[in-house]
Amino acid sequence: MSSKEKHPGLDGLHPDSLVVSTGRPAPSPDGNINPSISLNSTFFAGGPVGYGRSGNESWGALEEAIGALEGGPTLVFSSGMAAINAVFSLLPKGAVVTTSKNGYTGTMVVLAKLVEQEWLEVRYVDVADTEEVLAALPGTSLLWLESPTNPALEVADLPKIIKAAKALGCGVAVDNTFATPLLQRPLHLGADISMHSVTKFLAGHSDLIMGSISTSDPALFHRLFDARKNGGAIPGPFEAWLALRGIRTLSVRLERAQANALELAKRLTKHPAVERVRYPGLPEDPHHDRARSFMKGYGAILSIDIKGGPNAADKACESSRLVSYATSLGGVESLWERRHRWAVESPTIPVNLVRLSVGIENIEDLWNDIDQALRASQE
Ligand SMILES: Cc1ncc(COP(=O)(O)O)c(C=O)c1O
Structure with a gap:
């Protein structure tokens, strides 16, 4: 045009x-x-x-x-x-x-x-x-x-x-x-x-x-x-x-997904199956101050390092029902995967890191699903 x-x-x-x-x-x-x-x-x-x-x-x-x-x-x-x-x-x-x-x-x-x-x-x-x-x-x-x-x-x-x-x-x-x-x-x-x-x-x-x-x-x-x-x-x-x-809906999708991501990140920091949460929106995240200085928000992706190594991380992904076990990100639906299931993932990324693309679902439904999947990963 x-x-x-x-x-x-x-x-x-x-x-x-x-x-x-x-x-x-x-x-x-x-x-x-x-x-x-x-x-x-x-x-x-x-x-x-x-x-x-x-x-x-x-x-x-x-x-x-x-x-x-x-x-x-x-x-x-x-x-x-x-x-x-x-x-x-x-x-x-x-x-x-x-x-x-x-x-x-x-x-x-x-x-x-x-x-x-x-x-x-x-x-x-x-x-x-x-x-x-x-x-x-x-x-x-x-x-x-x-x-x-x-x-x-x-x-x-x-x-x-x-x-x-x-x-x-x-x-x-x-x-x-x-x-x-x-x-x-x-x-x-x-x-x-x-x-x-x-x-x-x-x-x-x-x-x-x-x-x-x-x-x-x-x-x-x-x-x-x-x-x-x-x-x-x-x-x-x-x-x-x-x-x-x-x-057309980017703004409202991102607003909801970001709010969900921040809430999940906060709750995940206290979860017994989680070693580390990576999300720049958390005040204690090493990238928070820098992100806050020039970004208008922290996005809707977070990563978690799961206790118990790659098998536990895979088990978590396989155990979710609302969050789909799939690659990619940025959609209205929440997706997660252990990144090292791909042979090409960088060796500097931990083998137990799971990337979670947070969607626009109800926060309590998301939390209940992620919580039960993480608990299942430790059994
Ligand atoms: C940060 C980033 N850049 C580029 C790409 C490649 O985009 P596409 O899959 O549309 O070819 C991806 C895909 O996952 C991505 O996450």
């Missing part, structure tokens, strides 16, 4: 209103209130799009919405991984990437492959250790930050790190999947890229896979646009339509 077709008068709205109002067709008598699902692989000649691998009305509306929330022009991709690969595809041979040693496994696997192929050099850092990150910056082409990290919930000092990286001329990308643009806006902190697995909180219903990249740099936008067009990792129009439908 081009800017002249945008719904007028949305400037200055609160994000709670933006999620509802952005990405709609311009008002006209009997015009659609929602964008259409545009099922077209090609278009009549003479316009700027031309062919369905370059653009589609349904993605355009979603891009407008994510762009309004993130604060920069946006491209949507067929998955979060497609978005990540598009960024890495722009790096020349020999480029240095600095990233978390505990990041999302998919990103870690792609980077490891590029190192094995002698395409990139990767410096792995503890993103919560600001001095360590700053020391790795000289010579870095791209600083790839994820914050909070998946699944250890570490928080990087984004304002300080982004400022220092930009002063040295490093490119900075932030995987904003866990926080969502409602809790932090990396482009406003000076990052070049804010990336999402749209699959998660933005779409919010565990019914599609999609990714996005927002950037404030027009030249970078065009290079990424070409990477998507030529790489072919475009989303389907129906998925784009669903994702935008999901964004």
Whole structure:
């Protein structure tokens, strides 16, 4: 959707209103209130799009919405991984990437492959250790930050790190999947890229896979646009339509899920089956003060290290009834899993760590289910 077709008068709205109002067709008598699902692989000649691998009305509306929330022009991709690969595809041979040693496994696997192929050099850092990150910056082409990290919930000092990286001329990308643009806006902190697995909180219903990249740099936008067009990792129009439908309720979903997460985190700290709770919303969490200093909330993901090792952790996941035993996160339904059930999980993540994506169910129902599953894990 081009800017002249945008719904007028949305400037200055609160994000709670933006999620509802952005990405709609311009008002006209009997015009659609929602964008259409545009099922077209090609278009009549003479316009700027031309062919369905370059653009589609349904993605355009979603891009407008994510762009309004993130604060920069946006491209949507067929998955979060497609978005990540598009960024890495722009790096020349020999480029240095600095990233978390505990990041999302998919990103870690792609980077490891590029190192094995002698395409990139990767410096792995503890993103919560600001001095360590700053020391790795000289010579870095791209600083790839994820914050909070998946699944250890570490928080990087984004304002300080982004400022220092930009002063040295490093490119900075932030995987904003866990926080969502409602809790932090990396482009406003000076990052070049804010990336999402749209699959998660933005779409919010565990019914599609999609990714996005927002950037404030027009030249970078065009290079990424070409990477998507030529790489072919475009989303389907129906998925784009669903994702935008999901964004309409992002604010209320996140509000409820966050409140549930905080309450569960508090109760879990006192649970006899739990060794450690990782949630930046807890005042005693090592990342709490930093998160509070620049984030607007602490998100709806928490991780727990379960007493009794990996077998007990697996047993807990198998024993829940309301919380589904499944990977992924950010949906309306609560999900949990022991992360090391995946062979690719980082060796720095404890083998008994269970990541819990908290949904919007009733808090007492969630607690009763988690409590009985944790008790069962210790039998
Ligand atoms: C933080 C993070 N980034 C990126 C991805 C990849 O996204 P997708 O599964 O949409 O390809 C995931 C998926 O779990 C994720 O958790």
